[in-house]
Amino acid sequence: MSAPKPYGLMAEFVNTSSVIHAAEQVRDAGFRKWDVFTPFPIHGMDKAMGLKNSKVGWFSFLGGVTGYTSGMLMIWWMNAVDYKIVVGGKPMFSPFGAFPPSYELTILLGAFGAIGGMLFLNRLPRLHHPLLKNKRFGGCTHDKFFIVIETTDPKYSESETRKLLEAAGSKHIEMVEE
């Protein structure tokens, strides 16, 4: 077995204020392959990291449109084309009668889109991650905050990056292996 490859430099922070300020500094230093890990979403962190608005909405919108049109088409085809049954003299197809099931399908497929889109954009499920092997990183779901800068980032240099994170206020910095 070869020696484990380094994955990235992990810096621990103890409160939300220090981690958000550190994130702003990492962002301004121009890093690309880095991330902040927190036990809960911190308000303002997207801006501090320079992230754009999430694209999940588009997936959900597509799901919703698919749901509504397929509902309407399905009901029209089933009750007005493929097998006509007269019920109480009502029209074979009416958008009003077909609306409730189509509406429910809009919501159902919209929800599938939102969740599927979220998982796809996050590349989840992922059952292995270098950070999840790290003992100290377990604190991330408890009460600690982390910034990880990957070694593959073009701006990465072991000593300089470590200095940056130290200056940003981290009391514990360690190298995480692949």
Place this chain on the structure above:
Amino acid sequence: MSATAPDLKVPMPPPELERIPLVQNNRSFGWITDRVVAVTEGKAPLWWWAAFIPSATLMSILGAMLLYQISTGVGVWGNHHPTMWGWDIINFVWWIGIGHAGTLISAILFLLRQRWRTAVNRAAEAMTIFAVMCAGIFPAMHVGRVWYDWFLFPIPTANALWPQFRSPLMWDVFAVSTYFTVSVLFWYVGLVPDLAIMRDRAKTKIRQFLYGLFALGWTGSNRHWSNYEKAYLILAGLSTPLVLSVHSIVSLDFAVSQLPGWHTTIFPPYFVAGAVFSGFGMVLTLLIPLRTMCKLEDIITMRHIDVMCKVTLATGCIVSYAYVMEFVIAWYSGAAMERFHFMNRALGPMWWGWVMMMSCNMLVPQLFWFKKVRHNLIFVWILSILVNIGMWFERFVIVVVGLYREFLPSNWGYFKPTWVDIMTYLGTFGLFFTMFLLFMRFLPMIAISEVKGVTPQSDPHHPLAGGNGNGGKH
């Protein structure tokens, strides 16, 4: 280092305007994890077994009753001409109504930025899912030949027949199955970060494996949180019209018919308000004992109980308005049958159903106007049970009283439930409580990461988080 604390310059609100904190006693992030997860760790306490064994017994009685009903036929229930719908539909509407509070808390209160919801939403959503499971049993069973239930879905078969989409019963199939699916997904998405907490704390291999599997490899990455929060917001936005539509469509099962007492336009909003009313009753019934048993008083605080009592009061008033308005419209319409139905509702042989409904749903919640009542846990708990009894009788009045005196007096009848009706209904409580007790033993019953997000130290500007306390400027 100076001997005095640094001058933080936090503008303090006057004491009478100060908000009661959502998490009491300034608990830390770590304390919240430890306290909530403690419910699932270690040996199950004695009270848990004392609740679980009777629940599981009742659940097996439900199984026996359903088996008996399937093997013998719907005749084992009290349904007969003219009351072709009986306890089956009452119980269906009652259970599905209870579910509505969970979705209201998780979706509508999220959109309204009611941050107190975080303490109760997980348990309330679990309640929704289990209540819809109990509800689903009844329509599936009442068709008689359960093995043909798949006819309800538009599946291509050799019969070349399709469901008839002009019927509100068909709309109901879509509404309820969508409601169940979306509720489960919403609940699960909310659970993912908390499952990661469970994974990171797991001591045994099997817990590590299972929580790890269902946590989907969640790391708490902010790039993930960004998409996650958007998806959560969209799910809340989709669940809001969903929950309003579900009980509206359930009410259309009645309102689209031509029967006096059923054929009214007030039904959809009235049913939705009633559903939320009964659901909050059930949330209070469940959470008041649980917060004490699981020592969660700092997370589910008196403020939470107080707010939920107020929601119960508000929805109770909407329902009361609908009860009165039904009578007014019956009188105003001048329709003889409509007038007869409402006279019969209040003064006919089943007057006691109406009296139960009016006293439990109209009078009982009025007590919530008083702060003394809202802060007396035992009193609130008893009132919350009365609310659920009242809401059961509301459906009894609509279903049975709506049917047993129909247009031709020669068709009049009376309704009596059989022992199978009663045991099946009690059995659904077994299913509900068994599921709920298993849920609280194996999953975090409080949304841990959401509760952490509403503590003062989660705000980077707050002095407790190391911020300088002057809002937007760093």
